[in-house]
């Protein structure tokens with residue numbers, strides 16, 4: 001067994017950490033947040049130059065041919081600095097759908113621009129009525145000549161506010177919550193009939209509500225076979241969750257660094273508060289949660305590319321349940337141990353808690369993944 | 381044993397209900413139920429309605445405007461007001477400094493300050509905490525030095541809730557630096573308009589401006605604004621904090637919150653069915669309701685004891701701990717109830733006069749904000765760790 005990064009992974013982690021150290025000081029991050037774009041266009045360009053946007057894509061289309069473990073390496077760094085760029089939505093989710101569903105020809109058409117940082121993607125899979133069930137799709141796609149006409153609404157599309165293209169799930173057959181009959185389409189975000197209501201999530205990242213009103217696309221917009229997209233949708237969500245878990249682990253590292261520093265520095269009753277045993281034990285709890293979260297996030301990354309859905313789902317849902325639960329507790333405990341200062345917008349700790357929160361409530365919450373894991377465990 | 385209200389208490393409850401039905405403005409109750417942001421005017425509107433009714437200061441001695449209600453009656457009022465959606469009465473004048481003035485203030489203080497606290501004409505804030513003195517409040521450094529017939533005050537207060545609304549601040553200040561921490565503190569009333577008082581906002585995680593830093597630079601305060609005896613401020617602060625903890629379990633508000641959570645869970649859908657029927661969610665909801673039931677009865681036991689013996693004693697710390705935990709869990713479950721729609725953060729959406737289109741259901745916008753905001757309930761008024769230290773010493777003798 002080997003839990004360590006390869007030499008190449010260490011190298012890339014270090015250079016990304018360096019870049020983020022230089023570009024993500026708190027005041028810089030604040031400026032990105034206050035800009036219309038909501039992230040650093042400059043950083044996005046640099047990620048492209050460093051090849052980070054190419055990681056999971058095949059070499060034939062100019063990709064790096066990497067794995068979900070490579071994505072974990074990057075995501076942990078993004079999590080440590082609470083990066084705002086649409087990496088998950090473009091590379092992991094939107095890009096994941098394209099590489100898993102699209103023909104070689106379509107990939108060659110779409111992905112080079114993504115890799116170059118010139119095309120941002122977002123996966124518009126969830127719907128207002130669906131909660132976390134991605135099979136609950138009411139958006140329809142009707143065949144029309146050689147193309148399709150799309151109608152429906154998509155909810156909380158991460159990165160949907162700035163995306164150039166959207167990967168949209170729509171029903172070409174089957175009844176409301178059936179897994180059969182789902183298809184994926186690549187739609188220009190500014191196509192006629194697409195309207196987007198952009199907003200920020202609690203962690204500052206952008207997202208959008210998307211409405212599709214008689215949006216016409218040509219035949220080439222269909223990714224994969226019509227009606228057969230469910231396995232891809234499920235796999236994309238697993239890739240996303242593995243990446244969100246890795247990001248959470250990075251955020252947790254910083255939660256613990258900040259909290260430990262504070263326990264040593266903050267004086268009350270004539271001594272550092274870290275001398276109070278109840279806080280010492282809580283700090284140990286934080287470390288314990290972090291270590292276990294990291295372990296299971298590694299498992300999720302190792303299995304996220306596995307085509308065998310049972311093995312993959314078991315690992316990813318387990319990771320999501322554990323990491324989301326740990327993240328919730330860690331956010332609460334660390335704020336508590338800081339006292340009033342932990343409640344302020346000016347201090348970074350709370351922003352880590354918020355990032356952990358968004359991860360928890362995206363692509364399935366604890367209950368959703370408990371049920372998914374439970375069903376697998378019960379059948380085994 | 382009898383765990384129900386007696387006939388007089390039931391009659392009192394009916395009277396409170398009739399009053400609320402008649403006098404609580406519907407638009408205000410709607411704002412409260414939707415967790416929208418309340419303005420100073422909203423708080424004061426309700427304050428004045430209670431004042432007109434003679435019910436604004438139930439806890440004060442009757443000669444100063446108290447209602448003479450029993451502890452149970454106070455609880456009934458609190459519970460009914462919360463259920464009806466009445467805003468919380470801001471405690472700083474009514475529950476904190478008011479009783480201190482009633483008990484320890486001079487005749488002049490009583491005449492000068494009490495009527496305006498009751499009428500709502502003057503808004504108060506609490507200047508206890510400092511950057512270096514939170515849990516260890518007695519280590520506070522803000523200094524007051526007598527110069528002729530004025531105190532000259534220098535220092536900094538922080539976390540001052542609604543200091544930007546306040547006309548007056550009651551402060552703990554150090555008047556003798558050469559004795560044990562607790563023995564050199566006095567209780568001083570400062571007009572916020574005095575030159576040298578500067579208020580700076582602190583923005584919280586929920587994106588709100590509620591707390592402030594208050595800087596005091598050569599602030600000259602009439603010597604007569606010192607309450608009670610010189611260097612006895614710590615005793616008055618302890619008296620005040622024990623009042624702060626009465627009603628701190630927040631039972632009434634939590635019961636109202638639970639109903640709201642259930643309403644949301646009936647509307648939300650999971651797998652096409654109401655979320656409230658989902659076994660995982662339902663089990664957690666049930667557990668929360670059971671914990672609240674147990675706390676409610678414990679609270680009643682404490683109230684009855686208070687009624688019989690005159691003071692609740694250190695057990696009120698238990699109420700604060702568990703009450704704050706339940707308030708936090710309620711906010712947490714509301715956030716969980718709305719699923720993916722908990723994550724959009726649209727600040728304006730919690731303003732009553734916002735007429736934008738909500739993202740997701742209209743009750744979703746407040747959920748994550750409340751979740752983060754409620755972290756405060758286990759920090760302020762003496763953190764839960766400090767409450768446990770109190771219990772350890774005062775009840776367990778450890």
Ligand SMILES: Cc1cc2nc3c(=O)[nH]c(=O)nc-3n(C[C@H](O)[C@H](O)[C@H](O)COP(=O)(O)OP(=O)(O)OC[C@H]3O[C@@H](n4cnc5c(N)ncnc54)[C@H](O)[C@@H]3O)c2cc1C
Pocket residue numbers: 266268269273276278279336337338339340341343505506507508509511513514515516538539540541542591756759760761762763764765766769
């Ligand atoms: C929203 C909000 C509103 C507030 N409003 C007011 C106000 O209007 N007026 C006012 O004066 N103050 C106000 N406060 C301040 C509040 O009373 C303090 O935050 C509180 O006393 C804790 O102090 P601190 O924040 O300095 O934390 P610290 O005292 O630094 O505590 C940090 C952590 O250490 C723990 N700790 C400290 N000592 C011990 C110990 N001996 N044993 C174990 N653990 C310990 C604490 O429990 C906490 O977890 C407010 C605070 C908040 C968050």
